[in-house]
Amino acid sequence: MGSVTDVGTEWYGSDNPADWRWNYWWVVPIYPYGKRRTLYREVVPDTIWTFEQVQGIFYVAVPIRMTVVRLESGGLLVYAPIAPTRECIRWMRSLEDQYGAVKYIVLPTVSGIEHKVFVGPFARRFPQAQVYVAPHQWSYPVDLPLSWLGLPGGRTQRLPDDPAAAPFTDEFDYAILGPIRLGLGNFEEVSLFHRRSRTLLLTDTLVSVPDHPPAITQLDPYPLLFHARDDAFEAIEDTEANRRKGWQRTALFSFYFRPDALDTVTLGQSFRESLRVGDRSRRAFFGIYPFRWKPQWKQSFEALRGNGRPFVAPILQTLILNRNPVATLDWVDKVAQWEFQHIIPAHLDAPLEVEADAFRNAFRFLHPEGDRVTLLPDADFELLRELDVSLSKRGITPPVPPSLKR
Secondary structure, X not given: OOOOOXXXXXXXXXXXXXXXXXXXXXXXXXXXXXXXXXXXXXXXXOOEEXXXXXXXXXXXXXXXXXXXXXXXXXXXXXXXXXXXXXXXXHHHHHHHHHHOOEEEEEEOEOOOHHHXXXXXXXXXXXXXXXXXXXXXXXXXXXXXXXXXXXXXXXXXXXXXXXXXXXXXXXXXXXXXXXXXXXXOOXXXXXXXXXXXXXXXXXXXXXXXXXXXXXXXXXXXXXXXXXXXXXOOOOOOOOOHHHHHHHHHHHHHXXXXXXXXXXXXXXXXXXXXXXXXXXXXXXXXXXXXXXXXXXXOHHHHHHHHHHHHOOEOOHHHHHHHHHHOHHHHHHHHHHHHOOOOOEEXXXXXXXXXXXXXXXXHHOOHHHOOOOOOOOOOOHHHHHHHHHHHHHHHHOOOOOOOOHHHOO
């Protein structure tokens, strides 16, 4: 059996912008809107491939990943589909030509709209595939049938609670985290373990932050360069140092929304500054740039990255998993029993060379006697704590168990 490669063999698709087109971007109108490039990578030779695109808001653009696994019986399994652009589908057809048709498509989440929105369109490109979804799907404000959510009728079903009842049980194990009740809806994630390659597939529960910008973010570096500036008047200059600086700040934005190292500028001041920005190349968002970074932002990033160690995203620590620590830790124990050596999350860095002990350690913050094992600066959690209190007071989310209150 092949092992995970150091970086993986990467391929970029067509240089024709028509091949990047995503016509349904208006359903979830976030960057990069109607044009999404795809990076295709072989992770385990002849066995596992990843497909990456980017998505974000206000140029906070981060990778989103789909994973494809070759079945021993022939054919392919797809975990967490991305936008089925012409470029993406062309790579998928090349895999089908070599290894057989897509047999199974798995939607491993119930609340991640950035994953759910692509499943129906992706599945329609592979009409022979069976679609399996995390069991407790929901929609707001009214729960709708799966077929009304754009999923193909007649071949879409919920994953069985018992993995032995799934048709791919001879090659995979899976464990369902949740549902964790959050008021308006649930949080739920399906972890999938490919026994032959000893690879664990996750969606949102675990991540690792690279020091340098991921390759997919550098196909269009403008978002990185936008956030590398210290104010609206600074020129946008494409250098390796600015790309790295912009990526590190993007990571802080995406995890904390408002890290302690960031000062926001009032809308009035931002607007007045935008009128003074003469260079049109700096006039994205009408020249509005309401940010000022404190000198310690770099230390905050280094604490977040932690030399690449895996951790649970702050929003999951503060607003979601701590609502049901018992169920979460039961899931952790179950997953940790599998003899995985590699983890492929749906976001940020991958593959991760992580085994069971490091996986367990990432969730130690859920133990009453535990601390924030990730050693993240407490001050960076300020906005998330404010959201936590506000959502709990309004009854939108259940309160945190007293034993876990910090």
